[in-house]
Amino acid sequence: MKGKFLLVLHAHLPYIRHPNFDDFMEEHWLFEAINETYIPLLKVFDSLDKKNIDFKLTLSITPPLMEMLVSKNLNKKFLNYMHNLIDLSKKEIEKTKTEDPRKHKMAKYYNKLFNENLKLYLDKFNQNILQGFKEFQEKGYIEMVTCNGTHGFLPTMIEYPAAIRAQIKTGINTYKKYFNEAPNGIWLAECGYFKGLDKYLSEENLKYFFVDSHAFWYSEIPARYNVYRPIITPNNIFAFARDPESSEQIWSADIGYPGDSRYRDFYRDIGFDREYSYIKPYIDKSGIRSNTGIKYYKITDKTLNSNEKDYYDIDESMQAVVQHAKDFVNKKTIQIENMQNFEEEPIIVAPFDAELFGHWWYEGPMFLEKLFEEISKSNLLSTSIPTEIIKSSKKIQILEPAPSTWGKNGYNEVWINDSNDWIYPYLNEMIEKMIKYAKSKSNISKIEERTLNQMARELLLAQSSDWAFIMSTNTTVEYAKNRFQTHVKRFFELEEMIKNKTINEETLSKYEWLDKIFKNMDFRIYRNNEFAI
Known part of the structure; x- marks a missing residue:
């Protein structure tokens, strides 16, 4: 058989999108995924x-990834990311001429690869990775x-x-x-x-x-x-x-x-190996060393220290x-x-x-x-x-x-433990408020509807399992905490406006711009709180 x-x-x-910054380190997670995976x-x-x-x-x-892949702001930043990477790979070709031949071989390989990926992104996929996957779905x-x-x-x-x-x-x-x-x-x-x-x-x-x-x-x-x-x-x-x-x-x-x-080897990257003055234009704009994607070393032996790896x-x-x-x-x-x-x-x-x-x-x-x-x-x-x-x-x-x-x-402990369980009382309160407004608000003004829709977006973004996961694995914990707290703060700030009938349109527009996800969101999606039968 x-x-x-x-x-x-x-x-x-x-969903990581910071249109108020020219460059934001965590946005590189998306750029790396496009260039290295998608x-x-x-x-x-x-x-x-x-x-x-x-x-x-x-x-x-996932829906957040779909929304990021079609974001004009993020697409523009991705192009800058790729041009920066290609520029660095050109310099690496020159720099490695006097170094080990295996490094020089890989420098030329990276430069060719990055140029090829950028060309495909622009010409074949028309800056739309989703369309590329859709074509292969249509082919069966x-x-x-x-x-x-x-x-x-x-x-x-x-x-x-x-x-x-x-x-x-x-x-x-x-x-x-x-x-x-x-x-x-x-x-x-x-x-x-x-x-x-x-x-x-x-x-x-x-x-x-x-x-x-x-x-x-x-x-x-x-x-x-x-x-x-x-x-x-x-x-x-x-x-x-x-x-x-x-x-x-x-x-x-x-x-x-x-x-x-x-x-x-994933961890040995020239962002950490090269002299600071040389690599500074190609790492995080804060000056913190970070991965570039150009790596010259193999795993070699998992027991070895990073500086003992072979080419x-x-x-x-x-x-x-x-x-x-x-x-x-x-x-x-x-x-x-x-x-x-x-x-x-x-x-x-x-x-x-x-x-x-x-x-x-x-x-x-x-x-x-x-x-x-x-x-x-x-x-x-x-x-x-x-x-x-x-x-x-x-x-x-x-x-x-x-x-x-x-x-x-195999159970829930990654997302519910003493590193992250503090987030759930906030989420539960936000859910209860959204249910209340979805059931009670009928004849409302356009700006009230916009505010409630944005509250729904902030709740959904705060619910991302990634924040609890990051806290549990102890990686970029400060970013995860800040993102969660930011969405909670915005939710309750908007809720105060609704409650007091003092909606500040400038603030609302700012949050709509910053958390620009699910354009057709309707807060009434929270209306049905009956258990499924």
Whole structure:
């Protein structure tokens, strides 16, 4: 029996847009993702298409990321970012002439690559990455799915049906806006699931969603085929569960492919290596050293200090890519062989953050290209997408998935712990106020409606799971705290204006400009606070 491999890439970044600054360090997260992940993925898809390799994958692009990818302000800044990077790579070609030949080789490689990516962005994609993905969806290679609103962590909203509906509806509306059709599936932020959430998905006519392995492992009724067949929930929504073996083989810090000694080291960057006077124009405008994306060293040995690393060679890393793609397909084939007693074809679901491929694991997009090439040669394995599996399925187990996430230990602890639990009383109060205004406000002026709509945006932005995640992982904590507190402050400032009937249009316009997301937001989205039946 042939098995199916479902690759799922989840592309997400929090909404970071600072139009009041010419350059803002955290905006570079988006620019790096475009240059290192999204454009390389599109190049891989184009290459496979030209080779007539029939590949399939599922891609979720979150609403905040969609909004950032079409932002004129951010597109302009991205062009500046790329021109700056190209200028630096030119200087590196000259500078490395007297250094190790391997550095000089990579400097020329980077310069050619950056120019090629910029040309594609301008000429082929017309500064619209979404359009690039849409074209491959129309060709039948990709199945696009949406995500809830601002990647809000839904298990924390279980007592507020209106907040859950607002997140889901916003995700669907944004998808429709950019893809001109309703999505079939949804990626729930952090794969956060609780009992009864499927009712809300059913209300919006969604057909499927994804869960972590724990959702099947710890359900009250055992999943007959473990995580290797989808189930259907009591409310007729299909659920696909993550294969832990695939995750470990690629994502594991200990045995995952990205840790191979031949691959590029993520942390050793010329933004930290070069003399300050030389690199200053190309790092953060505050003068703080930061990554440039030009890296000359390979992992070498994970036990070595950064300054003990050996030089990276792109050709050597491609040898590793080919080996790992073959090894991965071989492991998937063995899995399929071990499931020949299934009544229907086994399904291996492999979901990953899209940014793993290219940004964190530089060779990741090349790996995917070789992976699809190897799968196309297999007699036991082929790629697929959820709607194809649903259509071909004859028998489906009815099952209520267990509460779960794809975070550490499979539950909620990453997003609710002593580093971030202080945010939820604020969010709950904001939700309650939005429900109150959505139910009570009917005949209102245009400026009142604008104010309430902006309050809804501030609430949604404050709900982003990224802020709690960053606090939990102790990375850019000050930025996450500041962003959360800023949205809370703006919400309550606007609410005071509504309450006292003293709306300051200048302040309102400023917040609409700063937090320019979900143009067609309607605060009445919070009106229905009844539990789904």
